[in-house]
Amino acid sequence: MSRAVHVVGAGVAGLVAALALARAGRAVTLHEAAPVAGGRCRALPDGTDNGTHALMGANRAALRFLADIGAAEGWIEPEPAGLPVLDLADGAARRIAASPLAWRDPALRPPGLTAAGFLALLGMALPFTDKPVAEVLAKHPALLRGFVEPLTVAALNTPVAEASSARLGQVLRRLGGAGAARLLVAREGLGPNLVTPALAALQAAGVAIRFGSRLRAMTQADGRIAALHLGEDSLAVTEGDAVLLALPPWEAARLITGLKVPERHAPILNLHFAIDGVGPVRFLGLVGGLAQWVLVRPSGVSVTVSAADDESEEPVDTLAPRAWAEIRRAAAAFALPGAWPEAPPPCHAVKERRATPRHAVGFPPLAPRRPMRNLALAGDWTWPGLPATIEAAALSGEAATKVLLRLGPTA
Template sequence: MKAHVIGAGLAGLSAAIELARGGAKVRLSDSARRAGGRCRSYHDATIDRLIDNGNHFVFSGNQAVNRFLATIGTADRLEGPPHADFAFHDIQSGERWTLRVNASPLPWWVLDPRRRTPGTTLGQHLALGKLALSRRGPATIGDVMPTSGLFWDRVVDPMMLAVLNCPPASGSAWLAGRFLRESFARGGRACRTMVAMPTLDAVFIDPALAWLRLRGTEPHFTCRARALRFDGEQVTGIDYGDGWEEVARGEAVVLAVPPWVAADLVPDLTVPTEFCSILNVHYAVDPPAGAPPITALIGATAQWVVCHGDRISITISGADELIDQDRDDLARRIWADIRATLPVAETMPPWQIVKEKRATFAATPEQDARRPGAKTRWRNLFLAGDWTQTGLPATIEGAIRSGVTAAGLARALRVV
């Protein structure tokens, strides 16, 4: 039994692990020099730190993530608060507060003004219940609830911008609702915000590769799939640039590559065509003692301030308007936001900006409708990636879930 997994990001690694668990011999390849895709870590010489390309959050209740990490032996390396507490700072007014979600699914926290966002009401929070019940279709968040006022500015907009990575008012109500149902609707035990410590590579990537190597899979890097050969209902060959590699009958191919690459390889494949960027800045300075691990900023250039052991990092979602601005100016503006939030020195430390111009598909109803499922019209070809129809926005949970889905379909069809 053999399976070809093209792409070694989290979707591809997830598919490879599931296939190997089922007894398949897996050939794993990636066009890059290393695994991880958009979830990668590296030593940055500018700030002399080992950093992640971005602050990739997961929730404590992410079932696919938890199963993946349990399999590769790193389930204990996600760090986060003991309770679902979310620290906020309004830069303009100076107000600070902590949104505190109770552990059980019964959301009694919304009844307590001390646990809610200041100035918001119970009735406004009930609107999130309506959003959570949204069905798949053309409705946007703006069609379901008001997009102005304190509740929008302090609750819905920052939350959904981080989740959807596109302007929330035009974001898919269905995807927003799916996120709410899998997180806040399940209570605080499911929505603690977790971060890979010390790095993404150490938690997600390197242990996954080690697990696969122990089972006979040695990944092939700088190995780009240039074309697929189709014959009837089957993929029968893969061109890696040095001739065709045969795909025998009974062998599966899992294509876990970005959507624009998949569209080049698979005839008539409909994929998302609009994307949104994410910008991250890393500052080489130790966080002050007692600082919250994560703080959401309102009315600032920065959106999320994350305190790591040896650096302070910020994330800006939906950063299309900032992505091409002057780097030095951005670093100074963002450092000013950090200074307004944390007791740090006025002098800006060494910094590095990391940009992902096509970080995620634009999570609008129109683009969501373009997401293909894992099945294709070729019996042995399956798709994986957070851009496929996972029923979630583009998240780590969705990427890992897509790999599991693709591998499961391959096994169910007795391809491997």
């Protein structure tokens, strides 16, 4: 039975695992190379978020974690009547429901949805074939453009021309249940509504947290981890102790010889506009332009561009005016309160160049959950049942925890 556990990586997977292990009675130390926790769900030094992260009602593992840390009430449903979506090509403003159960109302159906289009979506939800999403929906261009493509780039962070229909099907299968398609965002931000309560819960559970503690290497002996080399220090991992790595795939591959991991990644671009007095919290979708998702809070406006292969190379001086012009159109289309000046307010760009693996046709190598006797792996890229999402990260943290709690001879 494991006594002490070193959790390396304070993203969502590491936070979930560290808390569960501590509450199960383990002596947990959480190591994080960065000065802050959260990983890709982190808060920036100025208090804004690195991206417009959202959860769905189907994300039960992520919602469990929010409940466990006492943060669930900070996540709200800004668009209960359906997601407002503006088509920048023709100015059409509509509300679209993500759940097929709501499509009985014609006003909430995706544009271009026909009986044949619905059958094409149903076919993707069944795990029988794997083709590029654009190929599957080739006969339904309006449905692809107005609904499936935004969903694909949001969930898979991969252009539809290469995105895996099987991976998108994993998402579609989760949206059919009652309440599964509810969209939730942090009311104030990832700092106050995720990272801060998570760290408080960890400290209350007795977890020792070490920031600026980068894992340089691990000493292996007899099929187990014998030592961790963190910064200038080395820590012995004695018999009965364990290690949980919750790191990006390239870091895990650096540390574990021969580990097969996803090698191709896709970027995400986030733009944060500093503007006051534009609340309440809203979440909008845009089609046909630069901006894809717009999160409005009283403290500012954030834009996300997923699968941003070209956009991530563009300077913020040209990105900001383009995005702001689209935001103003959306604000007018949906009558958002507040002043929306013509000139863009100050803008800060965050470019996550390796935000997620590229979810192309064919599944990536499946990482072993327990590659060594006293070592478990977590991280969104290790969960085969979903693309790399917050939910996948939380599920992987839970799974790695279970492995270590029943630690025994390597299977």
